[in-house]
Amino acid sequence: MDIDLNALLETYRKNPFEDHVLQSVHTGIITFKVQEDQEVHGPEGKWHQKPGTLLYQLERENNIKKIYSPCSGTIIDLRRDLNGSFTEAGVDLMSIRHRLDKDEVIDRILRDVLILFTAPQRARYLLSPEFAVKIEKQGQPSIQPGDEPIIMSLMKRDTNLVYSSTPGVIYKVYFQQGALVEEGAPLLGICQEENLSYIQQVVNKIKTEWE
């Protein structure tokens, strides 16, 4: 399981940005709180308890809902023309040009190294109660073929997904409980136990070399 880590790092060095398009999360009267080209920051604190920069407010039924920046970066493509108007849910409002940090680069590169257990359908996914407890208690529990680590909630029906690849440990969970995941997107990143040290080397190298 060798990867050309230097080449991968070089790719990210050349373009260390990702644009996050933000859409109105609800319907309501919108009031922007940021300007084009403004630098914003994402949530901070151990549990992300400190919200990011206030991006906009939505007023619905005389109630204000504040929407904060999910990540750091620069505001681009701001739809200033919508300010003060009734806006439907799902409308593109702005983008944040976000510079990847060290952990995010590690996360992206590890997707090329780990065995990925991907979403078979566009659906909502949950960790099975058994694996949720294991992950909480053990951090990186082992997984065997035949295990049912994930519940797929599709069209209101729950199905247990069976893991059928090589035995290993669950190194990374890529989804939030109950979140909608696109078909083919990774759900779990699994590492064979004998490769754990190699993964650690990759992580250490990125930590050292990424500024």
Place this chain on the structure above:
Amino acid sequence: MKERILIANRGEIAIRIMQACEALGLDHVVVYTPEDRYSMHVRMAAKAFQIASYKDPNDIFEVADHAKCTAIHPGYGFFSENFRFARRAAMRSRPVRFIGPRWEVIRDLGSKINTKKVAKDLGIPVIPGTDRPIYNEIEAEGIAEWLFLLQKEQGVTHPSILVKASAGGGGMGIEEVNHLNTFRRVYRRIQSYSKRQFGDEGVLIEQCLRDYHHLEVQLVCSQHSEISHFGTRNCTIQSTGRQKRVEVAPGFDPDYCTYPFNAQKVLERIVAYSVKMAKHVQYDNVGTWEWVVTRDGNPYLLEVNTRIQVENGISARIARIKGTDGYPNIVKEQIRVAFGDRLGYSQEDISFSGTSIELRIVAEDARRGFKPWCGAITRFAPYQADWVNVHTHIPPDLSYFIPTEYDPNLALAIIWGQNTAEAVERAHIFIKNTQIEGKDSHDQTIITNLPYLQEKLNDVLKF
């Protein structure tokens, strides 16, 4: 001011509500989520607003205010049986009419638990089991043990119980337990499912009846204490997930098959019980009383659906109202009575003619546990005749991707015949001549339940 209705639902029911509004000369607007942007309910609407979710009341009320709506029609599912939503509509600073019963009635009957209590008080038979949600595992296991013992005393050879999400509906969140030692696992699973899907982990436990038919009584009531019924329906043919697939009106037909009991008497009994309960709670809109009838002819009240039912069309299709042309439209009746209209007819003015069958066409694999099929419909060509109405939200002119967020329902076909035999024969013709084409993301051909429906047509109304 002209009334304007916000249709807070999706798919075929949104279209049927839209058509009813147009027939009544009412303005309407619809809401939709991104997944539904290509649905016909959006394309047919004069005005459509995108919202985050059909379950987001704030978005819905905001659209209602922005579009100057005077009423909200909840359709079925979503907020249709949510008394808090109905109460909020009535009591907010800019009230909007909720098209459904009064919120107090929804509160009292919208929950299976309250319904059971009211029914017991009125001497209406209910299925043995809990009459309140259970949150405690030890207590739940005690009840399960009692229900298994009860069945042993009754001489039931294969006793079982049902564990249900108390806040659930539409057949979702129900599992059967055959042995007490597997109860806890199922209880925990339903509790977790219920909390996720309905926000409440309360669970109901009741005796699982076998060898029964699932019947319904359709009532239409007004705010002027008028109560009429539009007969009975038989909804026994259901998927393994207890979701209805074929419905028939009337509920039994002794001219079509024989019953081990006096079928006409049973139908009269469940209608009388339903009307009695509706009178007691001063029911004031459309509603469905759901029953199970066992082989010995005993009816048990299951629940009351305080909303328009998917299968309302078959009750309408066999009904005639004296002095009016054609058959009635129960969605129209619902809107009329919600605006305070009198019914304008009595029970004596309602007559019934023939048999109507509803086929629920769903993209699912009936041979594999009714597994939903996900993909794009490239062609939907239902058979057309003057004896069938098809309700669908699938666009006829473009490829339509079935949203994975909702049930994979494709269409409803409402078929009429002068008698049950003719209705069944016509349903067979409809299925044979209906064409549905589509592919999933792996280029596999669409799977629908049409073969299952065809097979099950032979069983309709038969015990």
